[in-house]
Amino acid sequence: MKNIQANIRHLRLLKKLSQERFADELGWSRSMVGSYEEGRSEPPIERLIDLSNYFNIPIDILVKNDLRRAKDTSFIQIGTKRVLFPVTVNEDNEDLIEIIPAKASAGYLEGYDDPEYIEQLQKIKLPFLPTGTHRAFPIKGDSMLPVKDGSFIVAKFVEAIGDVKSGRTYIVLTKDDGLVYKRVYLPEGDEENVLLSSDNKAYQPYLVSKENILELWEFTCCINTQEYDEKELKLSSIMTMFQELKVELEAVRKF
Template sequence: MSYFKLNLKTLRKHKSLSQSALSDELSLTRSTLSAYENGSAEPNFKTLMRISDFFKVNIDRLLRQDMSKLTDLELKKIEEGYDVDLRGKHLRILATTVDHDNNEQIELVPTEAKAGYTAGYSDPEFISELPRLSLPFLDQNRKHRVFPISGDSMPPIPHGSLVIGEYLDDWSQLNERQPYIVVTREDGIVLKNIVDRVTKDGVLELHSTNPEYESYEVHIKDVLEIWRFVHFISKDIPDHNLNNAELSKQVSLLQRDVRKLMDKEK
């Protein structure tokens, strides 16, 4: 039994919205929204995703849990963005492609499609239009995707490299300060080392290996996908050598970071 029609009505009333106001927010007609609420019609996948995003409720909860039994405080927490499924026990959507033998393929997100990935990452049509690669050295039992990376924030990986990620379904198993490809609503696709502060503060702390770049925080509700870094492909050979001036500069930057950490401890 799906609780969708009941939950839609519950969430709408919790936000004190009329059917007309909510239908405007969701780009629907009032009659369509009314049909959803009385169960005479069901939304397609794109509309379901739009409703899920608007109310900040994961799709599995929207369909399978009777949210009318939640307290006002619990509904408020969800409204504030705390309906985060770290372990992937509920429905986490990953659009993918398969070959004629039903084996998952490795999609390449080209540079020109990078900006559109945050909007199309869960759209099967968008994903199906991406070019595919054959990389037989990868674990065939894992899902992989290739992303373009720009900038010099993550040496020794050069600017313009392609990074290969392994899809991470369980976000509670992050290895701190290990590189991950993180897809967020605001920043798009980034390669960073992660410090997991979700349990304490609801955020991931993202670090670059280049000390000239300061770390920053991303709220977990703004994270769309996480891929564990596996390999990178580049036409350039990474340069590990530093001259004295560069070495001195990096030592100064590290000293600055140490002072900041000491100040936080006070």
């Protein structure tokens, strides 16, 4: 359990605690903390439970992951647990993003909070991404045209619903619907729900309870896996042009 000795010291220092103060918080002796951090002994299951409860981090993450490789100390809420969510890096300390394969996207609802599920996902490097934790999600259907079926949306993890920017597009994980890619609006005067809207107006917008939302990922970029044909390119260009001219068209309408 080489990771655990490094993780104990790393997490203790993040909390700015001395070994003595940390030992007092856990009801341990200072020599016990020193022994675990220096690798002279390994904590038994009872001590691992103490650590898990104190840091609110599952035991398997404490044991299997080197948390020093995390680039930040952000946490995500999973049920009543706050779980450390490290940015994955490779041997050269470069950011990697996990790819949710299309065939496995249905299982993301069950596996999103399982470190073993996340660990086995394929990873790629996209050096142009801004800082933060990113994943690539498969897109199904035509509800968000011109984004094509089979494309991947690369999105940045959003820590809280309060950080949502109304009108932007997000990957949303809900208890009822699993993964969806929608434009998210915050209805005025409604503190309990968000409005999910498709760019393809053939699909009706709908309300989702904030309590039903498990994860939010803000759009960063789109990766198309298929070529556009000539007709689609024209349609995409026209749609983009009208979206950009929306303000001007509304201004003209007033005259």
